[in-house]
Amino acid sequence: MKKQLSKCFLFLFMLVAFLISVYPLVWVIIQSLKTETEFLQSIWTLPSKLNFENYAIAWNQAGISIYFTNSVIVTVVTTIVNLVFVTCAGYAFAKLKFPGKSFFYYMIIFNLLIPTAIILLPMFTMINKIHLVNTLPALVFPYFQGFAPLGLIICRSYFEDLPDELMEAGRLDGCGNLQVFVKIMLPLSKPIVATMAILSSMQVWNEYLWALTSITDQAKYTLSVGIALYNKKTETVGYTPVFAALSISALVIVIIYLLLQKNFVKSIAAGAVKG
Amino acid sequence: MKKRILTLLTCAVMVSTAFTGCSSSSGTKSGNQDTDTAQTQEEASGSAEGEIKLKVLDNYGSMVEEMISVYEKLHPEIDIEYEYIPSDTYYSKFTAMNVAGELPDVVMTNAQFIGDQVRSDLLLDLTNEVENGQNYEQDAVWGDTFNPTLLSNCKATLKAIGSEYADKLYGVPFTMTTVSVIYDKNVYNELGLSVPTTWDEFEKNCEAIKAAGKIPISMQQQNMDWWPRIFWDQYCRDELDANTDAFEDGTMTFSSESVKKGLEKFKYMWDQGWFPESGLTGNRETMQQLFVQKELVQVMLQPNYLSYLTENVPDDVELASYALPGVDGKPARCLGGSSSIWAVTNSSEHQKEAIEFVKFLTSKTAFSEDYAKFINPGLTNFELTSDNEAMQGYIEAGENGFIPDIYVPVNITTEIQNAFLTDLEPNYLLGTYDLDYVTDQLNTLYKDTYLSNLK
């Protein structure tokens, strides 16, 4: 009986937490389906009828469709680069001996301490010097640089946990170091790669400041920049189309998450951050 | 050995696919003809089939977009690439474009930014063109078509950055922003109020509205200096009219009685609870929102935002406007003038076409379209008439002329302006800082960031 009661209590507690987590998004979605006048009259009512006009406005007029495609491309490419570079480096730092190991390691980790705002302009000057302004690499590599420290911490600790005997066995079979990595270690690191893929794509999808500063061509804006600009226009276009734009941006990631959720939780569990 | 090479190759391929992925997709997403950087740079010179490409950077918004589409129809040989950037991120964008050597041909700027831009030699000197060139319709000298106050405001801004820029024009004023008070006639009738003709009546109205449980009048974070400037225009007018350089030669400081009086009046209104609580961080849209919800009875607004109100107010709201009476009984001058300035960049490769385009943007042709029905273009050859009652206050507002952009110089340098708007003023209202601290800070900043650079 007591157990029942505590279960019930826990359930209620989680229900409240759940509502607090989900409600803001649900609220915005509801508002986005109303007309501007309906919204202005009351924020609590449900839309009188489902009104997708705001979505059409946001998608076409506000250029959300273009920004959306851009964001997808940037996210996919950056994530691939992140995964390739970080797994390679993670393996080297975890399993191989070489001079200057901790120097190089801390050189990457040190990035966690550098405030992004300040290297915006010098980084942009650099991008400009090597003629990359408004190209994909101008986003990919700075994002990689931002992701690498966390990725490396996770990845290194994962590889360190893999028993050395595996490597030795591979070496006895006559594999070189690189082959050990590609043939033995990589297949074992699927879960950690999946974890990093999710973390990396969320980071890239959501990044705002660098994209805003470095992209000088409006046709190449990413979604978060486009949304922030559109949000500034509420005073002329009204709230509800902006809500529609916000909903689109948020729902995409939520849907992807719902689809991949099973693998995601599993992969995080397998490769979870440890001390 | 062979195997090792193979693995190496695999690795190399993995890395290089990442790179090729980049260049191919950068082409697809741009949606226009340039496929990579090298080509983009060549195209900046506009070689595509005799078509001239002008890049425009703007922080004004949708009306400019509409003007551009009109212009492109009139001049099919010109292709305009438009970019909007909100003012809070304008400068980071502008510096980035400058570093990249990709400054647009035509930029919108304002009194706050133009100083640095001119000093760094980025903008084209338009003085000669304005004073001697023909306007867009070719029926007058360009300079003569502007409201003279707007032009002299533009010049005053530049004079503040250095005497060598006195009487020069590196940009032309775009629209005459007037600010007046929009109210709901029906609420006025309900509460038995009439349009105030003196400041006392205005205060009485505010009291009545407050007593009825509504918010009397708007204020917004992005225009925090409006109220003090309105008051200073009245309290300081005698002193500043007698001696326009009063602050420079030290006859006046921020601690002068009249300056303090202006700030005190603002604080008085704040303490009475006549402004919405959210005024300190809320922006224009917040105020519009409050008004539409009938929480806020009077809203100070530029006319270009009127359309949002007219489209969204409930049916029982009847919009009207009036010009704010002067607090000290002097004829009330209006806020506004030339807050937006169009300029052409030195780096532009099509300066002639760019100037021509700016002429269009400041011509009666551009303003006679429907999108400009709530805009006062600030042109001498354009009669502002409107049958819309909400517009009447705006027409009246400009009658007594404008409060100069730089008057009590809280905006003469960026440092003072930012300190005043984001720190001193809000904290004074909130009671964190007292008046003397605020004025002392302003005096110090004025000395350190302006006077010391004059020599």
Add this chain to the structure above:
Amino acid sequence: MKHRMTVKEKKEMMTAFLLIAPTIIAFIIFLYIPFVSALQTSLYKYNGLGDLTDFVGFKNYMKVLADPRFLRSLKNTLYLILISFCAVPIGFVFAYILYIGVPGKKIFNTGLFIPYLISMVVVGCIWRIIYDPTIGPVDQFLNMIGLGKYATAWLSRPETALGAVSITWIWRSAPFNMLIMYANLSKMPEDFLEAAKVDGANLWQKFFYIIIPYLKPTFGVLAMLTVTNGLRLFDLIWVMTQGGPGGASDVMTSYIYTKAFTNRDFGAGTAASVILMLIMVLIMAVKTLYQKATAGRNKS
């Protein structure tokens, strides 16, 4: 004690360098060269246009350190970080409840994670409206249940602005903590708990003597991420308050951004961020020393 490398060691070294080379090269080009030039900028008076010409030495640093707004933003940043530590226990509670099982576990797990999926800009936009005194649900809700006197302009009052932003920040970051801890809990070796059962430990004992020590390293990592993420938080503040009202919610990053891009004083902005960086280095150094000390004690 130098010894000649064996062939095997040389090969290993070559492979290692090959594997880390792309990362290191990318870091040099896209981080360290810009970083050094940022350091250089901090010694100049510079408005972002043109070349560095006006050398002023350490004046920018003096200016920043003497600026009360800088000190306030530093204080606010520390406050924000301290508050955001709440996200760790909150995340843990959720994770633990999910771990011991509750009806509807799957749905809760998904729903609770949603805030972390939404981008910071979108979160900021949404919560700005949520806190709005007239159209926002928070105040309308308070009015509805008769607590109208507590309804206020949350983001416009200096006493509440930073707190309101912090709550949003916790709302956004707790799910990440939850996920990591839940993942760690669910891969906890069975024999851990078996042993406890055999010993006859009750729920609380199990909790304090097994779960908490088991998660200790995780807590450490999450705490570190909380600190570094808090120090670097920008988007949320910028979208929600821009540091207002009157600087009441100004944090280091928004201070730096305003200095550089609104005041157009890149020298001072860079100097401020170098100082921020030194503070972070100091925190990390203390943490490392502390860890070393405790590790040493455990050994002896």
